[in-house]
Amino acid sequence: xxxxxxxxxxxxxxxxxxxxxxxxxxxxxxxxxxxxxxxxxxxxxxxxxxxxxxxxxxxxxxxxxxxxxxxxxxxxxxxxxxxxxxxxxxxxxxxxxxxxxxxxxxxxxxxxxxxxxxxxxxxxxxxxxxxxxxxxxxxxxxxxxxxxxxxxxxxxxxxxxxxxxxxxxxxxxxxxxxxxxxxxxxxxxxxxxxxxxxxxxxxxxxxxxxxxxxxxxxxxxxxxxxxxxxxxxxxxxxxxxxxxxxxxxxxxxxxxxxxxxxxxxxxxxxxxxxxxxxxxxxxxxxxxxxxxxxxxxxxxxx
Amino acid sequence: xxxxxxxxxxxxxxxxxxxxxxxxxxxxxxxxxxxxxxxxxxxxxxxxxxxxxxxxxxxxxxxxxxxxxxxxxxxxxxxxxxxxxxxxxxxxxxxxxxxxxxxxxxxxxxxxxxxxxxxxxxxxxxxxxxxxxxxxxxxxxxxxxxxxxxxxxxxxxxxxxxxxxxxxxxxxxxxxxxxxxxxxxxxxxxxxxxxxxxxxxxxxxxxxxxxxxxxxxxxxxxxxxxxxxxxxxx
Numbered sequence: 245x246x247x248x249x250x251x252x253x254x255x256x257x258x259x260x261x262x263x264x265x266x267x268x269x270x271x272x273x274x275x276x277x278x279x280x281x282x283x284x285x286x287x288x289x290x291x292x293x294x295x296x297x298x299x300x301x302x303x304x305x306x307x308x309x310x311x312x313x314x315x316x317x318x319x320x321x322x323x324x325x326x327x328x329x330x331x332x333x334x335x336x337x338x339x340x341x342x343x344x345x346x347x348x349x350x351x352x353x354x355x356x357x358x359x360x361x362x363x364x365x366x367x368x369x370x371x372x373x374x375x376x377x378x379x380x381x382x383x384x385x386x387x388x389x390x391x392x393x394x395x396x397x398x399x400x401x402x403x404x405x406x407x408x409x410x411x412x413x414x415x416x417x418x419x420x421x422x423x424x425x426x427x428x429x430x431x432x433x434x435x436x437x438x439x440x441x442x443x444x445x446x447x448x449x450x451x452x453x454x455x456x457x458x459x460x461x462x463x464x465x466x467x468x469x470x471x472x473x474x475x476x477x478x479x480x481x482x483x484x485x486x487x488x489x490x491x492x493x494x495x496x497x498x499x500x501x502x503x504x505x506x507x508x509x510x511x512x513x514x515x516x517x518x519x520x521x522x523x524x525x526x527x528x529x530x531x532x533x534x535x536x537x538x539x540x541x542x543x544x545x546x
Numbered sequence: 547x548x549x550x551x552x553x554x555x556x557x558x559x560x561x562x563x564x565x566x567x568x569x570x571x572x573x574x575x576x577x578x579x580x581x582x583x584x585x586x587x588x589x590x591x592x593x594x595x596x597x598x599x600x601x602x603x604x605x606x607x608x609x610x611x612x613x614x615x616x617x618x619x620x621x622x623x624x625x626x627x628x629x630x631x632x633x634x635x636x637x638x639x640x641x642x643x644x645x646x647x648x649x650x651x652x653x654x655x656x657x658x659x660x661x662x663x664x665x666x667x668x669x670x671x672x673x674x675x676x677x678x679x680x681x682x683x684x685x686x687x688x689x690x691x692x693x694x695x696x697x698x699x700x701x702x703x704x705x706x707x708x709x710x711x712x713x714x715x716x717x718x719x720x721x722x723x724x725x726x727x728x729x730x731x732x733x734x735x736x737x738x739x740x741x742x743x744x745x746x747x748x749x750x751x752x753x754x755x756x757x758x759x760x761x762x763x764x765x766x767x768x769x770x771x772x773x774x775x776x777x778x779x780x
Contacts, residue, residue, distance in 0.1 A: 251654065252649065252650055252651075252654060254647055254650065254654075254658065256649055449645070450647055452607065453645050453647060453658075454658075454662065455607060455631070455634070456605060456607055456634060456639055457634065457635070457639075457658055457659045457662055457706070458631050458632065458633075458634035458635030458636075458637075458659065458662050458663065458710075459631065459662040460627075460628060460631045460662070461627060461631075463662050543627065
């Protein structure tokens, strides 16, 4: 298109220093927004993962038997584990039972005790992973009593007990992240509001001319909406460009800690799609905020 | 100018005991006058007598602090923002300092009143190009107004004021910053617009102009306004 035919806006928000300030500020907000949004979605995925992992399973633990010298009696312990295994296999509603080997326990303990641990010589309980039939109800009290009769060293570890604590923690974390998200959006709205108000004062002469020639407030507000929409969109792109590598790095770092707990904190395809759509969200958000700010301000101004 | 006939039986502008001013201080008080459709009126008075204030009220950018102002039969005190804008679309204004949007081109400045009315770009282009030829600025179509001379700016300002074929044309000291030859040309243009039906109101302190063109005159003095009829027909 011929340069001469490019129609300029009557209100020149984009030529002002404030627009550069808005680009920088909005890009930072969008960066924060995208990172926190990813965090919210990752926490959500992590909680879902926890729930899926433990629904339909319980763990029975058998503490090691000690001899008179307070040393672990491996043979006695093994005997008790076998008794518990047999008992659990016959409980109604149990699908399968298997004893976790030292390697599996070592893997579970790594996040807390590090890589170089000798499970065999540590007073770590033997663990039995019990898979339950989904459609059958389990009487946990009966199992607890049965195990106690068998050996006082055996106890049932219902995952729900500690999962509830984890869920509460994750819920708090999610609420915090959501609060940050809302805060970022609110601050962003305030920034647009004050920037648009400042711009209205800067352009008061042009606005008066537009009013004199019969422009409706809607006409002027749409000019602002167009300019701020552009700022919103490009800020969204810039924010996204910096946020995506950050999310990938944080994600890799989280997984590299080796924590089984964090391994579920991954973004789904839908999550990534939502993140990629943030410049569009930013565009409409900036447009709508600027439009209503200008409409309301004009009604008060003249 | 299609609606002008509507106002033949009643004044196009009617002021009843109107006061107007700034920051709670009235500059003009108890102004009572009526202008009929198709009339040509000078607004005269010394500097600071309130010519610009009166005009800004008449082109509906200021509201009277007291009294009743009727424009096109609408009581402005009870007209909402939306309708006020619609009324302003039937008015053209030429300012002494032109008040063009300097960052826009000649074309975009002239097209402005049509764009705010939502006219399609094809029709806008046709009308603007026609007017640009008339003001002999068709070679400066895409020049930014910031690069124009004073005389060119004035022609653009006049083109912008008349492009939507207004029912009323206000001009605030239009001959104030031009030489006598251009002033004469401008006056002939205003008379011609008036001849085709536009109500013209010109604020001026140029006594030579008011004596040469014998139209009715609103004289502002001592905070009030008095309408003097034309002495003879020209």
